[in-house]
Amino acid sequence: MATAPLRQPDRRSCGAASLVMARRLVHPRYAGLVSDQATFAHEASTLHLRLTSLADTAGGWQVPWPRAIGTPPWAVARELRLLTGTPYAVHLVRLRRHAWTHLRGTGPERPAAVFVGDRWLPRHVVLVTGVDDARATTYEPASGRTLAIGRERWERDDLDLAGWDRPWLVVSPR
Numbered sequence: 606m607a608t609a610p611l612r613q614p615d616r617r618s619c620g621a622a623s624l625v626m627a628r629r630l631v632h633p634r635y636a637g638l639v640s641d642q643a644t645f646a647h648e649a650s651t652l653h654l655r656l657t658s659l660a661d662t663a664g665g666w667q668v669p670w671p672r673a674i675g676t677p678p679w680a681v682a683r684e685l686r687l688l689t690g691t692p693y694a695v696h697l698v699r700l701r702r703h704a705w706t707h708l709r710g711t712g713p714e715r716p717a718a719v720f721v722g723d724r725w726l727p728r729h730v731v732l733v734t735g736v737d738d739a740r741a742t743t744y745e746p747a748s749g750r751t752l753a754i755g756r757e758r759w760e761r762d763d764l765d766l767a768g769w770d771r772p773w774l775v776v777s778p779r
Contacts, residue, residue, distance in 0.1 A: 610749025611639075614646035619767075620676025621653035622746035623718055623732035624684050630713040630734060631688050649746075656680040663687055676730060681718045681776045689715050692779045699727075704772035705759045708736045717777035719743075721766050727773035731766050 613622035625648045629636035639648050655662050657670040661683055670677040682693040698704040704719065711717040716734045720727035735742040740753045747767035758764055762771040 608640065609642060611642060611645040612749035613746040614650050617673060617675050618649045618653040619746045620681055620718070620730040621656055622649040623730050623744060624652055624656070624676075624681065624688075625649045626732050626734075626744050626746070627685060627716045627718075628688055630716060652684075656684065661687075675728075678718075678720060678774050678776055681730065685716070685718065685776060685778075689778070691715055693776055694779045696775045696777065697773070698775050699771065699773040702760060702762065704775050705741075705756055707775040707777045708733055708741055708759070710778055711736045711741070715778045717775055719772050719776070720774040721764055721769040722771055722773050723769060724771060729767050729769045 611626065613619045625639065625645060629639055639645050653676065656676050659666065661667045661680065667680060670680065678695045682695050685693045696707045698707060708717055711733050712735050716732050719731050719733055721731060722728035729747065731746065732744040733741045734744060740755050741759065743752050743754050743766070745752055745766050754764060759772065764770050764772065
């Protein structure tokens with residue numbers, strides 16, 4: 606029997622929901638504990654508060670961020686580093702169309718977050734959990750689905766992830 610999709614609990618928690626999914630992938634025991642929508646939504650909401658507060662999940666100081674505009678990319682990078690033990694970097698890819706380059710080496714144990722949006726702003730965060738030569742396996746938190754997005758769609762700004770087409774930032778392992 607297939608499990609129900611795990612979706613972000615509100616319009617601003619896509620980054621936190623992507624990071625909860627990353628934690629589920631990296632820590633199988635946590636995945637067993639966070640396997641239903643109510644628990645997933647609670648975890649994503651709680652993490653969103655931490656990601657935008659004065660202290661990160663490890664207790665370190667961070668610049669606060671207005672919760673209403675989502676999750677800051679540097680907080681996503683820090684959280685992925687804390688989850689995986691691997692340094693992460695934030696790459697601006699909007700102007701040069703090279704998101705695909707920064708997705709190489711991504712896998713379930715080292716996922717990448719991608720900020721996508723329209724031609725003006727990044728508006729949504731998704732999680733790439735694996736890449737081969739032709740496609741990137743991508744968790745889309747608005748629907749809770751995992752999709753295979755072809756390389757050509759990444760390269761021509763035709764992602765259609767929760768209505769957003771263009772990659773802006775890639776937060777990936779260094």
